[in-house]
Amino acid sequence: MKTSEQILNEIQSAIQLNKNAKAKCNTALTDAISLILHNEKELQNRLDEEYKRGLNDAWEIAKEVFDDRNYCAILNVFEYDSTLAEVIRNHNPIEVKKKILAYKEEQEKIRAGDVVQDNNDGTKATILDYDAETSLEDERYWMVYTENRCVESWCENTFTKTGESVDVCNALIK
Numbered sequence: 001m002k003t004s005e006q007i008l009n010e011i012q013s014a015i016q017l018n019k020n021a022k023a024k025c026n027t028a029l030t031d032a033i034s035l036i037l038h039n040e041k042e043l044q045n046r047l048d049e050e051y052k053r054g055l056n057d058a059w060e061i062a063k064e065v066f067d068d069r070n071y072c073a074i075l076n077v078f079e080y081d082s083t084l085a086e087v088i089r090n091h092n093p094i095e096v097k098k099k100i101l102a103y104k105e106e107q108e109k110i111r112a113g114d115v116v117q118d119n120n121d122g123t124k125a126t127i128l129d130y131d132a133e134t135s136l137e138d139e140r141y142w143m144v145y146t147e148n149r150c151v152e153s154w155c156e157n158t159f160t161k162t163g164e165s166v167d168v169c170n171a172l173i174k
Helices: 006-064 068-077 084-090 093-108 168-173
Strands: 114-118 124-130 141-146 151-153 159-165
Touching: 006 093, 006 151, 084 151, 114 151
Parallel strands: none
Antiparallel strands: 114 124, 114 159, 124 141, 141 151
């Protein structure tokens, strides 16, 4: 049988262990709270940066939409009878940006009938067709009808589109 002194010693040991465990728990809890507060602050900073970036993107898109040079793109991308206010009201900025970018990329594609100009000597020509027989992996060649009335094969790296387009049949008949 245990004496009361032994029981008191066990109780004191248990109390001391409890105090140590409580101190460790408090330390762990304080560390966890500090970590949570730090992460919350970091997350808020990231959200603020994303918000600012989003506002800047929206502002850039708005400037692009109201740019006179993009007005035709807006009319072609969206309905012809749309006003800029309707476009802004009915579409989100990311959607507008994607549609305008897709339209511009489509316009940059070379097609039969496009008028192009040689970068070296300024000769203008009309694209007739893609010349698959002479194209290499990284260079594409196009059959063109020049203003000198010759059919030639031009590398697409040597000419730029003028923005004009003609009917290929009429160009060949002339």
